[in-house]
Amino acid sequence: MVESDRLDYIRKHQKDLRVDLYNGLTDVVTRGEMEPSSTGRRVILPSSFTGGAQYMIQNYQDAMTICAWASYPDIFLTFTCNPMWPEITHHCEKDGLKPCDKPEILSRVLHMKLDKLIRILKDEKILGSIKADVYTVEFQKRGLPHAHIILWLFEADKLTSPFDVDELISAEIPDKL
Known part of the structure; x- marks a missing residue:
């Protein structure tokens, strides 16, 4: 229940959370798919969401920073x-x-x-x-x-x-x- 609430919040607040540009809609138009129902909606999980791609990248970068500092x-x-x-x-x-x-x-x-x-x-x-x-x-x-x-x-x-x-x-x- 807690995880679904967190995901729901992230989905509803994408404009507030978004930090990067995604060209998904441009790709759809380029391919000629004009039907809105086929477009879908991309939800970007922030690094604060445990287990997500950004979370993994952030943890990797933290570990590499420790390697740079401590050899x-x-x-x-x-x-x-x-x-x-x-x-x-x-x-x-x-x-x-x-x-x-x-x-x-x-x-x-x-x-x-x-x-x-x-x-x-x-x-x-x-x-x-x-x-x-x-x-x-x-x-x-x-x-x-x-x-x-x-x-x-x-x-x-x-x-x-x-x-x-x-x-x-x-x-x-x-x-x-």
Whole structure:
């Protein structure tokens, strides 16, 4: 309901929100389509609309600005939702559902744990002192959300040798469920 209200507002206030010229009507006239019903109406979503094209472009530009300021990133982490986390299984068992049936619970729990992870990484400096961070959350094909996290470290904590990298990296194959 909230999203449809936001979209309705954007559709009704295009003249107030528009920042760029679109030549859709000119293209229609050029092709010879004079029937108004075939013209359609283009609605431009502003960058404040989460998930829209302008939103994605704005976030990309923000990340590239951080790269220009902080140089190359130092650490790339992937943080994947575990459908067996107690917070998830509790809600699913209560309703007699599988975790894949409750994507809102998966997303909410992942975001809570992601916020906590980033807070711990910054406060406890497990990987070093963090200068900047950027992350994005995506859904896997099997329905689980996961986050890609990029970290920039202060100069004193940068990984400068293969030994430093080997000390930091580990990989685990999870137990079969």
